[in-house]
Amino acid sequence: MSQGLAAAHAKGIVLRDLKPDNLFVTGAEPADVRSDVFSFGCVLDERLAGRRAFSRGSAIETLHGILMSDIKSRWEAFRA
Numbered sequence: 041m042s043q044g045l046a047a048a049h050a051k052g053i054v055l056r057d058l059k060p061d062n063l064f065v066t067g068a069e070p071a072d073v074r075s076d077v078f079s080f081g082c083v084l085d086e087r088l089a090g091r092r093a094f095s096r097g098s099a100i101e102t103l104h105g106i107l108m109s110d111i112k113s114r115w116e117a118f119r120a
Contacts, residue, residue: 094105
């Protein structure tokens, strides 16, 4: 994690809201551009819908929602 922070700082990126709630461990696979695209989509969805895209009653239920939700039907509701 410290290497990632140092790499961001080396590129002039300052993380202004560094706290435990904002840190995610991605597991064995390194994060790539897809992570940012997914995050951007979640923020956009939240702004349009007025609620978090995958929020459920618990962290486990939220993770399940992320993995199993049908996003296509969610966006079709916006067009209606």
